[in-house]
Amino acid sequence: MIFACDLDQTLIYSRNSRGECDEGTLVTVEYYEGAPLSYMTSRAFGLLQRLSQSLHFVPTTTRTVEQFERIHGLSDGIRSRYAIVSNGGKVLIDGRADLEWDALVREAVRREAASAAEIKGRFDQLVHADWIIKERYWDELFYSIVVHRDLIPSGWMEELASRLAGSGWGCSLQGRKVYLVPNSVNKGAAVRYVKELAGAREIFAAGDSLLDESMLLIAEQAMAPAHGELFRKYGGRHSAIRFARHSGIEASEDILEALTSRLEMRSA
Incomplete structure (x- = not known):
């Protein structure tokens, strides 16, 4: 097992x-x-x-x-x-x-997902700079962005998920971190x-x-x-x-x- x-x-x-x-x-x-x-x-x-x-x-x-x-x-x-x-x-x-x-x-990410730069651009269009504490692109695979959780409005993660739809990427909010991750x-x-x-x-x-x-x-x-x-x-x-x-x-x-x-x- x-x-x-x-x-x-x-x-x-x-x-x-x-x-x-x-x-x-x-x-x-x-x-x-x-x-x-x-x-x-x-x-x-x-x-x-x-x-x-x-x-x-x-x-x-x-x-x-x-x-x-x-x-x-x-x-x-x-x-x-x-x-x-x-x-x-x-x-x-x-x-x-x-x-x-x-x-x-x-290979799966290259074939099935939009570029990391495009996804980060979509994220940046929705976020306010004062929400962000720090951010990093890990292993050339996914982003984690540390945020001021109390500044994230209700429904914002759902809006982000909608903005990522069809791109081959998803998102998750865990504690103070927003993750942007290719579905692959x-x-x-x-x-x-x-x-x-x-x-x-x-x-x-x-x-x-x-x-x-x-x-x-x-x-x-x-x-x-x-x-x-x-x-x-x-x-x-x-x-x-x-x-x-x-x-x-x-x-x-x-x-x-x-x-x-x-x-x-x-x-x-």
Whole structure:
């Protein structure tokens, strides 16, 4: 089995996103510039350590390779041969980029998507300069733009999505970041590719955002926290996605407990 799991606000949480919790139960899994940045609960961390010994745990994130490698906790007693970064733009095998996948993705983007410059132009026509904190074009694949979230008006993301329609690109708002991503760069396609590499028969997937939806919809079982874009879009009800009981950091425990139960049922 493959456990394809989004990281930020699904498996790991910052101080701002973790919600109410007992700080004494937290395990720091990431530091940035010497300060703690991301956490898991000790229960979730222990569950993941045990689960990773009996399935293929595949971290699946929009983070780049460098950002992903900061999460030191995912190498502490946790087995993970495969990882998916850059929103599916890159597949890592034992920490090294799979060049075959890289070539396939870039050819698909070239063939199926409008140019990055055109998409950025469409975005710039809709945004006010004072909304933007910083922006970056990552891996020559997608944009992330850090914004003042409180300045983004209601309905603006829907307007942006409409403006991108037909271009081969999509958008997502996660926390303070607006993502502009080619449709060819998606987690679902990358997870399907890793499934073939690993010779796995089943996918259990978890994620909280619209950028996770493609992998949730190809999974035999899919879960999402009771927060995030997917929860807001579907109101906690979806025929193919099971929503966790909790929001915040405790949602990761719900997801890992459900995965544990599924494995136990398969082995019974």
